[in-house]
Amino acid sequence: MGQEKEIMGAEPFKIKMVEPIRLIPRVERVKRMEEAYFNVFRLKPDDVYIDLLTDSGTSAMSDYQWAGLMMGDESYAGSRNFYHLEQVVQDLMGFRYVIPTHQGRPAENILFSALIQPGQMVPGNAHFDTTAAHIRHKKGIPVNLPIPEALRTGEFHPFKGNVNIGELEALLNQEGKNIPFFLMTITNNTGGGQPVSMENIRKAREITSKYRIPLYFDAARFAENAYFIKEREEGYRDRSIKAIVKEMMSHGDGCVMSAKKDGLVNMGGFICTNDEGVYQRCGELLILMEGFLTYGGLSGRDLEVMARGLEEVVSEDYLTYRIRQVRYLGERLMDAGIPIIHPTGGHAVYIDGRAFLPHIPQSQFPAQVTSVELYMEAGVRSLEIGTVAFARKDEKTGETIYPPLDLTRLAIPRRVYTDRHMDVVAEGVIRISKRKESIRGLKINWEPKVLRHFLAKFSRV
Ligand SMILES: *Cc1c(COP(=O)(O)O)cnc(C)c1O
Numbered sequence: 001m002g003q004e005k006e007i008m009g010a011e012p013f014k015i016k017m018v019e020p021i022r023l024i025p026r027v028e029r030v031k032r033m034e035e036a037y038f039n040v041f042r043l044k045p046d047d048v049y050i051d052l053l054t055d056s057g058t059s060a061m062s063d064y065q066w067a068g069l070m071m072g073d074e075s076y077a078g079s080r081n082f083y084h085l086e087q088v089v090q091d092l093m094g095f096r097y098v099i100p101t102h103q104g105r106p107a108e109n110i111l112f113s114a115l116i117q118p119g120q121m122v123p124g125n126a127h128f129d130t131t132a133a134h135i136r137h138k139k140g141i142p143v144n145l146p147i148p149e150a151l152r153t154g155e156f157h158p159f160k161g162n163v164n165i166g167e168l169e170a171l172l173n174q175e176g177k178n179i180p181f182f183l184m185t186i187t188n189n190t191g192g193g194q195p196v197s198m199e200n201i202r203k204a205r206e207i208t209s210k211y212r213i214p215l216y217f218d219a220a221r222f223a224e225n226a227y228f229i230k231e232r233e234e235g236y237r238d239r240s241i242k243a244i245v246k247e248m249m250s251h252g253d254g255c256v257m258s259a260k261k262d263g264l265v266n267m268g269g270f271i272c273t274n275d276e277g278v279y280q281r282c283g284e285l286l287i288l289m290e291g292f293l294t295y296g297g298l299s300g301r302d303l304e305v306m307a308r309g310l311e312e313v314v315s316e317d318y319l320t321y322r323i324r325q326v327r328y329l330g331e332r333l334m335d336a337g338i339p340i341i342h343p344t345g346g347h348a349v350y351i352d353g354r355a356f357l358p359h360i361p362q363s364q365f366p367a368q369v370t371s372v373e374l375y376m377e378a379g380v381r382s383l384e385i386g387t388v389a390f391a392r393k394d395e396k397t398g399e400t401i402y403p404p405l406d407l408t409r410l411a412i413p414r415r416v417y418t419d420r421h422m423d424v425v426a427e428g429v430i431r432i433s434k435r436k437e438s439i440r441g442l443k444i445n446w447e448p449k450v451l452r453h454f455l456a457k458f459s460r461v
Pocket of ligand 1 (some may be wrong): 056103104105106128130133185189218220258259260261388
């Protein structure tokens with residue numbers, strides 16, 4: 001009896017409050033999509049049944065977090081909630097200085113303003129879109145150094161988020177003086193929510209130390225990354241998530257954090273650093289752009305909720321449920337022969353747009369088309385992370401440089417949907433797959449200058 005494995009997998013919570021959702025009729029979905037210029041960012045949430053646009057800021061809070069909301073100390077300077085947050089972050093990550101911000105982007109904006117000189121290169125395993133945009137905004141050059149396995153979407157590799165150590169060393173050797181820091185994104189959002197191994201973090205640390213280059217984490221999904229290390233990397237099975245997080249962070253000089261992910265909050269973020277000089281420069285910029293050092297663009301109550309979310313996210317029960325649900329959706333799709341990035345990562349399932357709709361050329365955005373069709377088919381909102389988001393014009397030749405992957409992301413909000421919702425999502429994708437030959441591509445009629453995927457307007461070709 002005592003030797004048997006426990007029955008596992010159900011949600012480690014019960015639902016105390018509900019928010020109604022509904023599927024509007026198909027004719028209306030088609031109309032709404034046309035009115036939105038085939039851009040899911042322009043849809044109204046009331047017209048969306050299951051919203052997998054993003055896992056960012058969409059988490060359900062616990063009763064412990066909601067209770068914390070009532071404990072806000074709204075003092076302009078020295079809010080007690082800041083000290084709670086600071087203590088939780090220091091305990092979890094071990095960094096000396098903690099600077100709150102209202103989300104991940106201001107953390108990037110402030111840290112990068114403090115660190116990047118024009119013309120400098122910032123290498124990383126794979127920068128997120130806003131991260132790359134903020135590096136460029138400081139006139140820096142973002143450089144992605146993924147491992148080759150990251151691009152082989154159907155092939156298993158336990159840590160597809162890893163940085164290519166050989167290429168990193170070559171770059172530091174050549175450009176070392178021109179590199180202000182290295183950024184390790186855990187998990188790797190752009191490449192499929194894929195984790196980075198402890199060994200890879202350790203090696204990246206060794207090389208960057210050799211060239212005296214600081215290592216910062218983009219820590220948005222640090223807990224999910226730690227779970228994969230525990231599950232897949234030798235020597236970590238019996239370590240606690242907290243111990244793994246501490247060890248990961250011990251290889252860094254600081255981090256930027258969007259707490260809208262693994263902070264389990266709707267809004268929040270922070271910067272950490274061990275460097276007093278960097279802390280001072282960031283502090284000055286924080287006061288200029290976000291507010292005083294002890295609130296950084298947030299209310300006291302929001303700081304409290306973030307502190308509590310960070311306490312909860314390292315629970316192994318929670319992470320087991322979380323990663324299993326993502327895997328469940330991935331398996332349902334794979335069983336039906338849908339091409340997805342395999343293995344599934346921590347927060348989302350990614351459909352390979354070009355493999356899913358092979359008759360649509362990349363210039364006609366197959367992953368965007370998949371996203372549009374999924375809304376019309378099942379009322380599910382997903383997001384293109386591919387050609388619309390990342391194709392760039394070569395400044396000299398004017399030619400379009402296409403990204404290597406064209407993906408439709410099904411991002412799963414934390415603690416929000418049940419497996420039954422996942423079944424509906426899978427069924428929607430499978431139905432599209434059955435009628436895919438009749439689906440046409442899209443073209444862009446208007447686009448803004450930066451981060452065009454948020455606002456671009458499309459029509460059918
Ligand atoms: C979401 C995200 C960001 C940006 O954070 P925001 O809170 O959305 O501003 C940066 N990096 C990664 C890896 C992210 O997932």
